[in-house]
Amino acid sequence: MKKEGKKVQISERRRFFTNIAQSTGLGIMGGLLWAGYAEKAKSSPLTLRPPAALEEKDFLRTCIKCGLCAEACVNRPSNIDKESGKPRPGTLKMAKAQDDVAIGTPFFVPVEVPCYMCDDIPCVPVCPTGALDESSVTNKEGELDFKMMDMGIAVVDPNSCIAFWGIQCDACYRACPLLDEAIKLEYGRNERTGKHAFLIPVIEMNICTGCGLCEKACVTEKPAIFIQPREIALGKPGSHYVKGWDQKDQERVAERVGTDVTTHGKRSEKEAADYLNEGVDFE
Amino acid sequence: MSNYKYLILRRISQITLLVLYFGGNAYGWKMLTGTISSSSVLGAMPLSDPFAVLQMLAAGAALSFDVILGAIIIALFYGIIGGRAFCSWVCPVNMVTDAANWLRRKLYIDKIERKIWVTRNLRYYMIVIALIVSFLTGMAAFEVISPITILNRGVIFGFGAGAGLLVAIFFFDLFVLKNGWCGHICPLGGVHSIIGKYNLFRVKHNSDNCTLCMKCKDVCPEVQVLNMIGKRSESVLMQECTNCGRCVDVCDDDALGFNIRNYIKK
Numbered sequence: 001m002k003k004e005g006k007k008v009q010i011s012e013r014r015r016f017f018t019n020i021a022q023s024t025g026l027g028i029m030g031g032l033l034w035a036g037y038a039e040k041a042k043s044s045p046l047t048l049r050p051p052a053a054l055e056e057k058d059f060l061r062t063c064i065k066c067g068l069c070a071e072a073c074v075n076r077p078s079n080i081d082k083e084s085g086k087p088r089p090g091t092l093k094m095a096k097a098q099d100d101v102a103i104g105t106p107f108f109v110p111v112e113v114p115c116y117m118c119d120d121i122p123c124v125p126v127c128p129t130g131a132l133d134e135s136s137v138t139n140k141e142g143e144l145d146f147k148m149m150d151m152g153i154a155v156v157d158p159n160s161c162i163a164f165w166g167i168q169c170d171a172c173y174r175a176c177p178l179l180d181e182a183i184k185l186e187y188g189r190n191e192r193t194g195k196h197a198f199l200i201p202v203i204e205m206n207i208c209t210g211c212g213l214c215e216k217a218c219v220t221e222k223p224a225i226f227i228q229p230r231e232i233a234l235g236k237p238g239s240h241y242v243k244g245w246d247q248k249d250q251e252r253v254a255e256r257v258g259t260d261v262t263t264h265g266k267r268s269e270k271e272a273a274d275y276l277n278e279g280v281d282f283e
Numbered sequence: 284m285s286n287y288k289y290l291i292l293r294r295i296s297q298i299t300l301l302v303l304y305f306g307g308n309a310y311g312w313k314m315l316t317g318t319i320s321s322s323s324v325l326g327a328m329p330l331s332d333p334f335a336v337l338q339m340l341a342a343g344a345a346l347s348f349d350v351i352l353g354a355i356i357i358a359l360f361y362g363i364i365g366g367r368a369f370c371s372w373v374c375p376v377n378m379v380t381d382a383a384n385w386l387r388r389k390l391y392i393d394k395i396e397r398k399i400w401v402t403r404n405l406r407y408y409m410i411v412i413a414l415i416v417s418f419l420t421g422m423a424a425f426e427v428i429s430p431i432t433i434l435n436r437g438v439i440f441g442f443g444a445g446a447g448l449l450v451a452i453f454f455f456d457l458f459v460l461k462n463g464w465c466g467h468i469c470p471l472g473g474v475h476s477i478i479g480k481y482n483l484f485r486v487k488h489n490s491d492n493c494t495l496c497m498k499c500k501d502v503c504p505e506v507q508v509l510n511m512i513g514k515r516s517e518s519v520l521m522q523e524c525t526n527c528g529r530c531v532d533v534c535d536d537d538a539l540g541f542n543i544r545n546y547i548k549k
Contacts, residue, residue, distance in 0.1 A: 023408065031412045038420040038427045060422040061344040064335055065432060066321035067308070067440060075311035087311070094436055096443020103427055103445060104320075104436055128321050128329050128349040129339070 051149040062131035065104030110212020152210030161224035175217030289528030329353035338423035366479030371527035383456035406473035487542035499530035
């Protein structure tokens, strides 16, 4: 009797659960590999996105990788070479697998082709998903405004910028489409020679759009002025530092009315005048 | 030559679309701009890949009106008319896997190889996994690895290292698994199978004319859908049929042909 019992009965239920377990196991293994790759395939934090792009996390969610922005960029009328009638290389590139940018998403490399800040911003309205957000470059009058673009910010390396050496160079200043607004020249006296001036480029961080024309124009072997995403290049002082000399910044203090900024501790239970006068006989 | 009628029409369809896409970027043609993920016809009508839109939703994107409309247009077109025709008439990877399959027949690999069995339902699991991974990583997961968009973008914007994936799929289909990519793995094919489940255009079999030569089963990329050959006169109703018409092409006995599915008479 026992010999017959050795033959295992495979019930339909056992078969069902085993199948489920097998599929689940395969699914989890595949899913983990896939998720790991997708996570790695996200972009380098140094990636520069087209104008009006959403914040990177939302951009990756929303971009459908259709390339309409890149096509609008390369085929814009101002990009057609008048002599040959053919378009020059466009600013926006669609990422390939080797680019260290999420595959198929648009980006640009200013030192190759910078953004020319077209006043009709052809790359933005064509976006079907809103990954390039038209409202972020639309001014109060409802017009597209290239001054509102924000792709990054120019950063100057004072060690390799020859203007800091005292050599007169204003290539970036002149290349800037927001001339004398986004890059200003700061004059200084060259103590070394005693008779020359420093003309030092200074970036206005609220105006610079990160178009990269300065990086393209820079004369040094590797550009001494270059575009970085704002999150990478900029610090953050914190809201409790207020510019006392700036009226607009001062208004932030007024906004804080009602919030208690005093530190409460053992020593602040009484007014200073009270504890200083404690035990003093005024008679 | 009639043996290649639908094959030639399909290649014309696939290549024409690629040429239009290419011209949209290279010469600024307005007919069809964008890529296979999302396009614009004459700068007016949006078209979007429903699966990409679904993944974006899973990833947590706020969907715009345009992509939703584009996905609905595509879903309605294939749902009513095309069936799974995207896979055989539009998708550029179909040309890669068809080439692998053709070579596979020429080299008699079917007859020699050690068979690996993989369920053809894998593609439906892939859909679910793609949506879960999209949710977890916050980006459309299949779009990161999709050879379809890699090939399509490669033609339009130039190829990169992603082209290696296409070579891999070619050799996988050739030496490892017959119809491996299109017939087993590709989740986009799964999505289009589901979308096209109730469409009107179907291949119809007339078993009275059938001489059981089985040429149709030799060429069919989804051979399970031809289960009625020589047995019953009926339409090919399984959703995995890609409406490629290859079986109609190779049939010398007029036993297969395109027909409009009859929903009224039962």
